Amino acid sequence: MSAPVLTEPDALAPARPSMAARVIRGVLPYVLALVLAFVVAGIVIAALGYDPIEAFRTILTTSFKTGFGFTETLTKWVPLTLLALGFTIPLAVGRFNIGGEGQLLVGATAAAGVGIVYADLPSAVLLPMVIVAGVLAGVVWAGIAALLMGRFHVNEILSTVLLNFVSFQVLDYAATEVWSDPAAGVAATQGVGEGAELPTIGGPPGVHAGLLLAGAVALATILVTRRTSAGFELRAAGTNPRAAAINGIRVERVAVIALIVGGALGGLAGALEVSGVHGRAIEGMQTNFLLLGIIIGLIARGSAVWVPVVAFGIAILEVGASSMQRTVGVPAEMVLIIEALILIFLLLSDVIAGRLARRVA
Template identity: 55%
Template sequence: MSVATISQSRLPRWLNAVGPYVVAVVVSFAAAGVFIGLMGFNVLRAYETILFTSFRTPNGFIQTLLKFVPLTLQALAFTVPLAAGKFNIGGEGQLIVGGIAAAAVGIVFAGLPGILLLPLVLLASVVAGAIWAGIPGWLLYRFRISEILTTVLLNFVSFQLVNYVAVEIWPDPAAGHPTTVPIGMGGVLPLLIRRPPLHVGFFLAIVVAGLVYFYLTRTVTGYELVATGANPRAAHVYGIDVRKLSVLSLVIGGMLGGLSGGIEVAGLHHRLIEGFQSNYLTLGILTGLIAKGNSAAVPFVAFFLAVLEVGASALQRTMMIPGEMVIIVEALIVLFVLLSDVVRR
């Protein structure tokens, strides 16, 4: 009987949750349409390009899935600490050091068979990301220095680090851009589809998102993390070590950020390339914000943003409309989703 009541109370809540998103997306597109129209372009064709490029060709769809992977992981690297009330703005640095660690292991142990090398490569990226987020975590725990500041600053350190590794340690002289030599074949993620190529990172991201959801909703420490974020004082009063959990949340965020870098190296580039972080930090945070910090919603939002991103490059290619238009749409969506909360209050 109670089960029936629960599911009954859930149905209107679903609508309640999805409604503002639909409104936000429609309004944002309308606003962007006004600009596109004022700039003298065909608005309907632009909409069509943004929304359907991903679904028109196999290549477009694979591109979307490939963007989905780092977007999801970067968003989770933001939302897991957020659940504990901490702001991880260092996903970019964690992605970079994850990529560096993956490349280092992949190059140094290039001769190892795949069954050993691939897990090592991914593990290295996770550990590196954990360490990179662990530093702000420790500074927070020991000296109460704001993690917002330290995570951002470590991003800049990582920019220099990737340069150093790609230029000084394992440079590929043939490349015209700071790039390392390729990793061993055993460290490359296997392909799901050969042509156009899609690596298994897609499944990996979905599995990781599932694990994060399970962790936050079903485990005792996941509960404590959520309680800490909901009210650190009350969590403390009821025996939860909130300072430790804040650090833990950052370290988990770092692990996810690091893994996103490892997958980019092992799955996509097979080497370390300076600049491989793209704008995934910004997109990841946008994803997390649109999902309102809800880790369960992250994969869906990430897929939607991946569609928009692929549409954006097509927009630039075929219609000569600046791809930044899509960033504006995304930012507007965030604004409207956050605004809908204020309005309802």
């Protein structure tokens, strides 16, 4: 199976499309998708008896009105970008990593475990240990699915999803049996040692330093996929597996590695959530990061350049959502609908833009 969203739908277009055709194909779908999604959502919001203009204004401006809102947006951006990249890297080889949730949770559990057990170590030692533990846990988790895929041809969509459900129990075991904290009020592990917590940059309120790490990872992903032979193999194996195999690329091995790298990013996201945000592993801490990561990856069409940008947009919507629920009264679930609509309309606009561009060219 070849990568579905990465291959440009250009196969039928003339060899050198005109400028107009290229603009139509590149920009129009996004504009159409955003406008249509907000129009449909606005109609629904109005039908529910709320003021759609007020609702959208809250969604879009909360992130920029206060330092707190902007901090929250950047904090959300970190796991969203990492999970989205964890989805798009395997997607480049046509494999679907739907296990970001599980990889994040085992990463968080491992990170919290190390942070609790070695709580007395100084930050210079403990912090790297915590982060490496999270990454390794993500690697192991995705590695199981990768092994099942590479050796036994078990569909990776299924294996990664099923491992999510196993990860809930892994965290639950850690949070209730091993390092339980009855005082926390929710099912959560004890707090990690001070040395396991990431420093804050900027502010107040400021963002945890994991932001820099996530930014570096995003940058590295762009460079590796575009400028190295490993990245070339990845893209070649996805675009045309047969041609890639003929030219000596071991497609199956590339896919396995891509899935494991995706897991590493999920684990990293979990570790950063523990050491940067919560200071412990909490059940339910993954909220809907998995869905959002996939939506971001698909809206960005798998492009490592666009993932961080789209992730920022989605983070704005997410932060605005809770504010909208508080002030305007529209349920925050509305925002997930808007995000799904953007994706659906983007897919539909692709078809329309493709037909238009062919006519213009």
